[in-house]
Amino acid sequence: MSTGNVSTRRRDNYRLYMVTWNVGTAEPPPDVDSLLQLDAQPPVDLYVIGLQEVNSNPLRFISDMMVEDSWSHMLMNTMAPRGYVKMTSVRMQGLLLLLFCKQAHVPFIRDIRTTYTRTGIFGYWGNKGGVSVRFSFYGHMLCFLNCHLAAHMNYALQRVDEFEYILDTQDFEEDTPHVLDHKVVFWFGDLNFRIADHGMHFLRSSINSERYNLLWQKDQLLMMKKKEAFLQEFDEGPLCFKPSYKFDRNGDTYDTSGKKRKPAWTDRILWRVKPKTLAPEDDDDSVSTLTDDGHEDYPIQVHQDNYTSNMSYGVSDHKPVFASFRLEVKTSRQKEGNTKYIIQIK
Template identity: 25%
Template structure:
């Protein structure tokens, strides 16, 4: 136990750091006023949320990588984008001990910014607003409609795990109390080569929590228990601040909208030869019936969570830069470990208020994993203040309505006999 305790003391502060990178380092909640205190008119808005997870196998993104294909920006338009990555840096002693090198995460964020804002060249995350609150030239060129460009509200790296959250800029004033919580579950049960980075924020009156995880690996019988243990630790050890009004949830499952994504590493409980034959035949049903994560969703550590229909090929394990699974009979080498294909990369959600429309995989192939992506609509509670109603009554729109009403009343009156 003592190595684990010592490591926890040394690394706890670094792995659990509440610092994160964002375009807006501090998003302070609006101050209370009589207008908000007496507000009681609540409406529901639906926002589209894109979520993806990708284990990139310790390979830095190529210079010519076009993230638009993964984000599908040409065919879909969402208000919130959440991208999770695993193994963004190669596994090494310095990385496991919590290296602060964020060059790779900066590169990934630059590629995301370029794709979302349709830029020709990437740039680093920086604060966009100037003293006058005007858009920079880069933003003006990236999107002709004010408020439609994307800003990063949270980007956090723990060793090889990275999560990056982007929203349309018109939503930024309604984002409150963003925070992060990092849990290491790796070597000695606490180092950051495995574990989770969870992010939380409130949009209008609804709290969101996204958990990006990399769970214990291994395809032997019983290895799924290690993954279940990781999940249990992530749920029990993750804590968020209560917020300035002490009204925000601290635990993952207490949030209104919760999504769990990552290389969850659950395998298929069948002999390797059977798995490969079924994969070659694209017969998914027998494979899914023996999928370890599906078993946990029905009656296990993740009971009560939801996952969309899987209608795509297993995402692990490929030979990099190819469409061939690692260890295939006709391409395996002598002494080479054979890892059976599996749906290691998953996106699941908890509770109500989320409806999934897309669940599929991407085909980028420089890693031994394929990325997985999902699109949801999320219900968000929006509180309309008295101030908003007051502004309507003094607006030009209200003047037009009342003038039209006056004209109608006058005409009706003129037709009445006196």
């Protein structure tokens, strides 16, 4: 018989690595080791890779339905020998989202669901929209949403509307039916927001001198965040890297074609931790306590360690953008009497 309960809490850290890349219908490069930083120490626990504009011409798309597409095949062949398992993937025409994890975590990833939303021509064509995967990771509900939104400078408001539409229409059913019901949401992809007003000379001179901060006030996504309350709930690391669009293929020179597209941070990675005020009172996963220094101590915390573009890949007119995170997950270890331990994920 138990004589009493003793409860202790600890936080476990897991490393998450995310990539977004508009591959411009190109075939995979021969090597993606540097893109995925597979030799990083400590090793990554979760990889989430979102691609846009995977080749989806009718014949190729039908072929990919029968056999795995070339990007998924290449990533599987690269990561499986390193001890990673592909847990799931979801594709909508050119949009592709893949989830890999270390084998040790497989038993603790549950309730995997995927869905997609079309926002292309009249809402029926899947060349634009969002694909997502949600799952429980050690008892915490995470959702990853890979989007490809409307292009061109003058469609910033349409991009926000499309994102709202995707959030409103995606439905996973069960306990967390909507994207924003999840404890943590990662929103990423070719969001297509541009840098407004500045001329080409000012853009290029600011980029060449690495004075990226001179461009932030005219970045359309940062501008929209000031106007739209729901966007303000999403965090993003500082844009201290070269804009990832638009490049001449097979090089690191910004667009020299007749169109001369302006450089922009079209490819982004943001995240949102569900605000405590939106959590039901009986939702244990959303309960926060106070730390010794008086700050709120949430059951899961997200810390970004790196956010940048990788300039070494030239198969597309976009450079891949990646971010690394630490997921700090609270667990409770409860001892009943002197006889046994009960592990509870909170």
